[in-house]
Amino acid sequence: MAINVGDHIPNATFMTFAADGPRPITTEEIFAGKTVGLFAVPGAFTPTCSVKHLPGFKDHAAELKAKGVDTIACVSVNDVFVMKAWGADQGVGDSVLMLADGNGEFTKAVGLEMDARGFGMGARSQRYSLVVKDNVVTHVNVENGGEFKVSSAEYMLAQL
Numbered sequence: 001m002a003i004n005v006g007d008h009i010p011n012a013t014f015m016t017f018a019a020d021g022p023r024p025i026t027t028e029e030i031f032a033g034k035t036v037g038l039f040a041v042p043g044a045f046t047p048t049c050s051v052k053h054l055p056g057f058k059d060h061a062a063e064l065k066a067k068g069v070d071t072i073a074c075v076s077v078n079d080v081f082v083m084k085a086w087g088a089d090q091g092v093g094d095s096v097l098m099l100a101d102g103n104g105e106f107t108k109a110v111g112l113e114m115d116a117r118g119f120g121m122g123a124r125s126q127r128y129s130l131v132v133k134d135n136v137v138t139h140v141n142v143e144n145g146g147e148f149k150v151s152s153a154e155y156m157l158a159q160l
Contacts, residue, residue: 002111003130007137010109014099015080017087022080025099027106031135034070037156039129040112044078044086048148053127054090056153061095064153067160069131073097077104077113077124101125112142127151131159 003009009031013024030036039057041049057064057072064072072095076083080100087098107113107125129151131139139159141150149155 002142003137003140005137005140009132009135009137010106012101012106012109014075014101014106015083016097016099017080017084027135030071030073030097030099031132033134035068035134036071036073036132037064037069037129037153038073038075038132039151039153039156040075040107040125040127042076042124042127044076044082045089048127049076050086050090052148053151054086054092054096058090058092058095060153060157063157064160067157069160071097073099075099075101075106075125077101077107129156131156 009027012027015022016025039053041053043049054074061072074096078100079102083098083100101107104113104123112126112128113123127143127148129141130137141155143149143151
């Protein structure tokens with residue numbers, strides 16, 4: 001069952017890239033006491049994700065933060081090295097926290113996995129965004145297959 005408004009973020013551990021290399025980061029570290037705009041993509045370097053989704057959050061980071069978002073985070077079922085390379089390629093710097101959900105554990109826990117074997121990609125995440133305040137989900141925006149509307153930075157801005 002997919003995560004809903006009012007639900008608590010499940011406990012999970014992502015990988016991220018710090019100055020000294022890859023490191024684990026827990027949902028507690030990311031969400032506790034903060035407002036987080038999290039968005040998930042089916043895959044790093046894929047067309048919509050690279051042309052629209054991640055760039056939108058990078059471009060609107062200051063506006064989201066002005067509306068109370070402490071952290072903007074991108075999650076994908078990719079490894080930490082791919083997420084690091086994609087963030088560098090997109091020039092996100094510190095504006096977006098790049099989170100690798102390499103085994104899809106968080107994606108499964110929030111009930112938003114999809115089967116992308118038909119595209120040769122295996123198990124992946126659906127495209128979605130969440131607004132989370134102190135570990136509690138306040139907004140859930142899940143795209144219909146192949147669409148890019150409700151998970152965008154612009155849509156999230158309008159909700160805040």
